[in-house]
Amino acid sequence: MKKFRSSTFIIALLVILLTSTLPSKAAVETIEGIDVPVVSSDNVELVGNFPNATIISAVFSSEKPYMYANTLTGVTIYDISDPTKPVPVGKLASAHFENEDATFGERKDGTKFMLIAYDPIGVTPAYEDKSVSTGNEIVVVDVSDPTNPHVVSRVETTTRTHTATCVNKECTYAYTSGSTDEEDSPAFSIINLVDPSNAYEAKVYPSSVGTTGHDWQIDSSGVAWLTGLQGTVAYDISDPLNPVVLNSTDERALNGTEWNSFIHHNTLRPNGDEFKSRGEGQMESNESLERTADQIRPGEVLMVTEEDYLHPGTCENEGSFQTWQVQRLNKSIAGSDKSQIQPGTGTIEPLDSWNTKILNTDVDTPAGLICSAHYSSYHQDGFVAIGFYQQGARILDVRDPTDIKQVGYWFMGIQEVWGAQWIPERDENGRVTGDVSNLVYTYDPTRGLDILRVTLPEESPAHTDSITAPISTDMIQVPATELSEALQEKMSHTHTH
Template identity: 70%
Template sequence: MKRAITLFAAVMLILGSGISSVDATHVNLEGEANVPVISSDNVQLVNNMPHLSIISAAFSKMEPYMYANTLSGIAVYDITDPTKPMLKGELPEAHFENEDMTFGERENGTKFVLIGYDPAGVTPTYDDKSISTGTEVAVVDVSDPENPYVASRVKTTTRTHTVTCANDECTYAYTSGSEDENGNPAFSIINLEDPANAFEEKVFPSSVDAVGHDWDIDSTGIAWHTGLAGTVAYDISDPLNPVVLNSTDERGLNGTSWNNFIHHNTLRPNGDQFENRAPAEMETGESTERTADQIRAGEVVMVTEEDYLHPGTCDDEGSFQTWHLQNLDEFEGQTNVEPGSGTIEPLDTWNSKILGTDTNTKAGFICSAHYSSYHEEGFVSIGYYQQGVRILDVRDPSDIKQIGYWFTGIQETWGAQWVPDRDEEGKANGEHTNYVYAYDPTRGLDILKVTFPDESPANTLDLKADISIDMIEVPATDLSDALQDKMSHNHDH
């Protein structure tokens, strides 16, 4: 672990020399490196913050603040000008990796973020300085953005690779999950009604097998749990007693072409427009043959499948996928179901090509899909690790297309998130700007501006720059064992 962080720091220092704002066509670095940059004409780099070794972040709805999870702790930034984040406060925290930051804010002004300690973490500014090794959560109070502090630490039964607030106020949160004390698949439910005295209130059976990965709560309050055995939708109106609504079918099970490794995270736009289909209306079977006119608003579940265990080309590694949801009453009040027994069917899948071509990229250390974000115009921004940021057109979810990219060849993009749009008072208005924050522990924070096309392209955009395979291939054998172990996320199965 120490070697991995040292390697990150070394790369970050090289990349960070003299950069504050850069042109999108090239990056000239002082001294040791000249990093090539390739981007589509509609993606512009407007700023880079190389000191911010960011892994994940969350945004306040009430104020123009970003809460960043970095390799060195928690940082609070004022993003009144989203192109120029200004540091307000920070908390030193030796932890890794908390790859999906979660944030709770309440009308009384209480604000906090949750840190999942997996595989390890320590709180030097808190009374308890013991080292956590995968089953513990730290609650960091950020009510005063200039003085964040650890309010409490919570021991859990199950794994805390990610921890997710179950509602906006974050009175409860769910862990990614692993096994209960009897060895059965389970996740922990944490009570956060008093953040300073948080505790594990319940251990609940999981329907994604013994390796859960993440939770995403859509705009209607439906919770989507991803993991080894696919994706499951829950009614969490009673957060202590989640009820299964539906799940991916057998093609979401581990070992299939749609889940070579693990379902990682989800997006479900337009959930408020969803209506259950009657059995006679269901479009079943031949799912990959389905056309856009057969898919109704709110019926698309977007899934990131993470997979970096199949070297060859990026086509063999983890992909961004669309799945078709036609009903949310498949299971009648069950709290646990057999994995793969639902009716959510796959539609389309997309993996990183050599930019504007249909040629599969040769896999370097890692080119799996990772964290993504949805823009209401119908576009997804997504991080592809060494393959940079890709902008995908999902207006026809049965035919995913790439319409933009940002790529340097020396990077490790963990996520790409649209920045919320805000009113004059700084409150989020439910829409998004055209700025993307790209989270990269090696480059720092890249701030990108995206211009959407007027029409969907016939194929991906033409590449208007020379590219060398050598530029984008970094064999895993050239990286340290520690870094490879770090990137494995310890998803043992």
């Protein structure tokens, strides 16, 4: 089977170099003789740092103020009644990597569980099955009692489990990121979780993103979005055992293009429940880059992270955050097999993209100076918080999806921000309201958990200025010259699908 080398697997090697405790206050500090610069915009304030919280990804309960975190050392559950002071209340020690997008099921009977995707390796010494997995396996962790997380089942899969995603709130079914089936055709696995203690692979299903799928996101309308090697595809999952392709990105999202030089990584689609498919006579021109905000209808903006760490150049050439326009989601696709579509044949078209920048932009950023986009989250006022690895956390204005603007940033010279997540607002009973606050958690396995307070622009996007972060290559304290030649070679050139 062909293999995919994840950026974060390589970054794990960097993590080993960087996991010392770092300072928590936003100032220039000296660590073992190294001056660590801290740069932030005026509207981004550090309100807390928890250096031992080596979080890779996390998910929040909708019913009670708990955060369920996947970390470098296992699973940790935090009480976030005060979101500026998370308190660990339960932990499951587990040697796994990397499960970079945590997923979570909540049921009416009180059952709650996380899925841990093993890729490339994992072992659960606290469970009866103590075998070491080398990928293609999922662990189910019961977290119903937040003080006592424990493994209840493991399931091997045919396809790759770089990520595994619940496709409904109760998580009766989950999909793997996918790779190839036994006949070497693109595919993903469908996992039956009706009984979490008896999880099993129910079906291997054709994939329309090529031989490397990366992640699923389920939007507010229940449409499932799969990202991968050959772009992004939308599925109707009303029958979770038989998903139906609705549309896909066009040829500009195929691997090796300007819009996908490595892989489509993950998505956001705000206001999906307000979307209405356009008819033939209602479609806008295909001159995507010339569109204006008034041509975009509610629910039509698909936000895509393109990850690219394989082509080190200037930051502007590495992985970007992108907006695409979705004008149609229906079952009128070519061919009789509604389970798949040829990659690049859809009608979802690009609008704009945004990359971090370095002041001395004429200087290439060699392997190690990673400035690719990674995981993001959406604020209901029209802003995205996103991690850019060693370029820190960025706040982007996407109210005009044809003109993405940076309106905030948080940067430290030693960091690897894998994701930035707005913290949900809760009512007096601890239940989420559906909105998020202006607090952001940044997940950084090298520095720990940073908690940021963001003041968002109040003026219209037309009158909001894009700001530049004053960052130069000499501020980054882990240059490629300090990495082994073998690691540089891997990060710079090796890419097998």
